[in-house]
Amino acid sequence: MTTEMVVQPLRPGLWRWTAPHPEWRPEKDKPGGWGESVGCVYFEPASGARDAVVLIDPLAPPDGTPDAERFWRALDRDVERCKVPVAILLGNHYHERSAEAIFDRYVRRPGASIWARQAARGLVHCPVTRTFEPGDPLPGGVQAIAIQGMEETETAFLLAAHDAIVFSDAVLGAGNGRVRLAPASWAPADAESQARYRAAFRASVARLLDLRLDSLLVSHGEIVATGGHRALMEALDAPAWGE
16 A cells, blocks of 8 residues: 555545555554555535635645645645635544644634534544534534444534545445445444444444435545445445454
8 A cells, every 4th residue: 555645636626635644553454454544635615605624634744755745735725725714623533633733834824723522622632622513513514423333523524515425434445436334343442332333333324324425535445436325335234344
């Protein structure tokens, strides 16, 4: 797997990039584990609803690399062009990644913000400027959807304008247009949490089938650019990732 930044323009105002995770170790690259490069999403709402440039679970390439120079140059250009604040959304407390570095870079622009679930407070080191719960209005018209049965902070973000949903850890890319659900090992290990995973997790993901879903933008593995509804339905009938 390449550890270089890969940028995927998906639709106007929507792109995904990958960067090597600093906490990755080779022993994690196994069935049920995850690869070194992880995905992040840039979302620029349509001009009529453009109240922020939205970054979801962003990870900048390592400092001092050509990829870092390319990343910051492109992001600076887009932020300046849009002339709106930068809003960073965290899909769980594990994915603070480069949130603080990006916030610090743009904090002088009025309205710069980091958004996380209330339960993430105390679990992240970055400055959470706004908390949210599913149903609360978010920048760019993004809709937060709680994923039950994993960590309390696990959230998916619906980008309704693109029939796209952004997953943090609940759904992983399996390649060739397929996805798989996170295994029980990705939920807390205590007995109560494992019971909650078995009782609630698949049902929580299954409710997403009521949405218009074309693109599944995952943090781990390959995205599903189109045909997301079918891919998610197939994943719900399949074993979890690595099982």
